[in-house]
Amino acid sequence: MSLRRTFCAIGLLTTSVTPVFAATYGPELQGFKYPYPLKHFNFQSQGQSLQMGYMDVPAKGSPNGRSVVLMHGKNFCGATWESSIKALSDAGYRVIAPDQIGFCTSSKPAYYQYSFQQLASNTHQLLEKLGVQKATLLGHSTGGMLATRYALMYPEQTEQLAMVNPIGLEDWKALGVPYLTVDQWYARELNVSAEGIRNYQLNTYYVGRWKPEYERWVDMYAGLATGPGRKRVAWNSALIYDMILNQPVYYEFKNLQMPTLLLIGTSDTTAINKDIASPQVKARIGHYDRLGKQVAKLIPRATLVEFTGLGHAPQMEAPEKFHTALLQGLNAL
Template structure:
């Protein structure tokens, strides 16, 4: 049976990998359809006029007066929160889902000093513009690092912190993972393609269990990377990877004072630059079955919910199970 399942996965990959993605999208993801209307936040940052795309989805039915801000991961967009937006809205929450600067529907400046502090400030300014004085921050993957920084910078404006398989639960550089220069990252990002995206997602996000609905997200990422803003997208992506690798939040988990919910797929093995790490280092990296428990001990007011056997994106692998745990967690923190 196991061999049959592996054969089916391999067959599906062979079939889909040979499919040419006809769709390409503009440098701000023009042409890709979001699940809710995209609005624009125009602001000044580092001497530049920038805009953030975001979705502002009201509570459906009886509103509970609470707001949740969804922070996407590095290879994701606000659109990939589609199922979570609906689940939260149906439960009475107002949901704000922005695309950070450098990502998806937002500006990709030619030069920008990326830092989690800057992205947190940008997000805070958006919430101020929307009149949201206090919110729950829910971050996935790289968005978990950003959500942590936001909670550290704005504890009084953070009702709760929730993280889904956040990266940065270990300091890769300190563990001996090789560092790439921005130029090296740029060369790698210029070569992003659908086949590579799909293989990486199959290995880490969905742990060998591919579903047809995941193709939409491969199409989104590949279409943006291969579109008319190809070099602009790759350059910003390189700067962001450098930010992720060189600005760990791991050492500050002990300072997070807001109630925190950790939602962890235990089969996840994500770690930046893991593929080029020495074998003895590589073997120790990205073990979320261990890292989730360690983070829960480091964060003072943390509640850990594990999803055995799920990968880096449990909200996409098993949405019903994930959203039940999320809503229960937010109501009990």
């Protein structure tokens, strides 16, 4: 049986966007400053020596003996969890925020067979190295799909599961979203620009409301995508998009047995390839005001928390409201 709570978004005003030209960063985001010390986990995977960047932040408040692993989204990085890391650490949690292979400060292999299982296995190896035997998972966007896969693979190591506007609440391919080859994705990713990122995030993530602090994340993403490693970054991004579209977790939500918290900004309209879908398909997908409720019914021990009027990243739009709900939810599960 699912439980549901609703938080209304008030006092959020539309703000004009002043474009800022992005810097450029190295292929592993060299030059971009992370909010906490960045460490690296070196390991072997698919015959290659790879490294994962990660932050491991101890409890700042009274330690509660619990760990939270943060899983970032497709167009996000571990750094974008900055306010959530602080809130969780202040509340007594140890917080581990890795960058997955192919993203941000981690390796961009020339070839990698991407799967959510592989990324979950990589993360599990990292946690074993850090001595974390059991953890709460908090996944945002694509990180929600990864957190779901991790929880299904390692249920004994997953104390709780929490997801913030996860993608994968519907199977876009089955609903008729057009297929793109990896080569087509690669061509699209080579054309990424700061202006395009900003406009997409404004309309999809923030429901037309912009704040100056969002510009840092545009700079981060655009600086990586247009920097000296742009071709390697674009290629890995293309492979990851192919993974997302072809490896749905939707059909396995019913198998999640751990307490699960769904944190949903109801005005989110995220749906990959919606821009090239037919009008009929476009009208059917990306409605988080309905998707959150539907998936909460599929997950046996789900609690749904809705943020009315917020978009794809409520933890960034309304951090105080979001973190109050997150901490209450984790304590109640």
